Amino acid sequence: MHDFQAARIKKMVIHLVGNKGADESLVLGENHVRTLEESEDRVLTKFFLSPFKKDDYHSFTHHTKLEMNEMYGCMHDMFLTAVNFIDSSKNIAKHLYENSLHPRIKGGELYVVEFEDVLMDGEVIQSIGIFKSEQKSNFMSVEPNSESFKFTIEQGIDVEKLDKGVVVFKSNEAVGYRLLIHDRFNKNDEAAYWKDDFLGAKPVNNDFEMTKNYMSMCKSFVIEKMPEEFEVDRTMQIELLNRTSGYLSENEEIDQHEFANNVLEQPDLVDSFHEYKSEYTQNKSIEIEDTFQTSKNAVKQGKKMFKSILKLDRNFHIYVHGSRELIESGFDEERGMKFYKVFYNEEK
Secondary structure, three states, rough: EEOOOOOEEEEEEEEOOOOOHHHHOOEEEOOOOOOOOOHHHHHHHHHHHHHOOOEEEEEEOOOOHHHHOHHHHHHHHHHHOOHHHHHHHHHHHHHHHHHOOOOOOEEEEEEEEEEOEEEEEEEOOOOOEEEEOOEEEEEEEEEEOEEEEEEEEEEEEOOOOOEEEEEEEEHHHHHHHHEEEEEOOOOOHHHHHHHHHOOOEEOOOOHHHHHHHHHHHHHHHHHHHHHHHHOHHHHHHHHHHHHEEEEEEEOEEEEEHHHHHHHHHHHHHHHHHHHHHHHHHHHHOOOOOOOOEHHHHHHHHHHHHOOOOEOOOEEEEEOOOOOOOOOEEEOOOOOOEEEEEEEEOOOO
């Protein structure tokens, strides 16, 4: 696990990378940024590293040979002390420029930074960060001026909101290093260029990733697969999602057989689940072991997938947390409408 608490900036180069598809410029920095004051180092280090809180590690990859991943080659060169840091950072900027073709990709400043005093699993590790700022904010500066105040409004970079970034650790070199990726706008299709086109990265198959995949698989089984094979209603699905969430929150280790027997219980459901796991992992090209440690960060992050809500037309949303025996469904012949009947002891 990484630790940035004592991290400081050792060296930094800044480039300006525009959108090549829109004929914007690529302006390469020729020198390291000047030596930073302690307060500047503190602000910039927080700006660069604060988004990387989760242990959601990735690695460089390539469909044929790892060495053909351009960013992997750049990082390999930069981790060699004999290689010129500025020249390597220019190669990174050029590579990003070549992959900035989508019309909605915004140009911006690219910061290539080497850090010191970064820890990985308790040991100091060499690490390099690549960060991009795209969005500009308005700032007002107010200064006393004789008997009045002078103010100006300027545009600048909000140092509380990093747009894109990656931190590469000199670890696991043979399998593509270990890296953390941040993309504030990763919900947009065009933003995939940062992780896929520029970095060529894939998730590391660690406990975080495996837990996240397991949660997605369980939800897919309950919501999509079960109705194809069994007669299930929405309340039964919600109960199983609740029980799944409870199991993941309460257990330090996920055991597929224990989970299936304790959560699904019915033998036919258990058999179907085991079959579905094989199909799901094969179709998604992922690996989920039968037993692995639960990542609490992944569970916390993924709990939104298990929202227990009955959405009834546009009139009602019912949040279900208890046993499905306390809620009944039916059909009112007179009104020609479906209904739910809910049993409870007291109103709060």
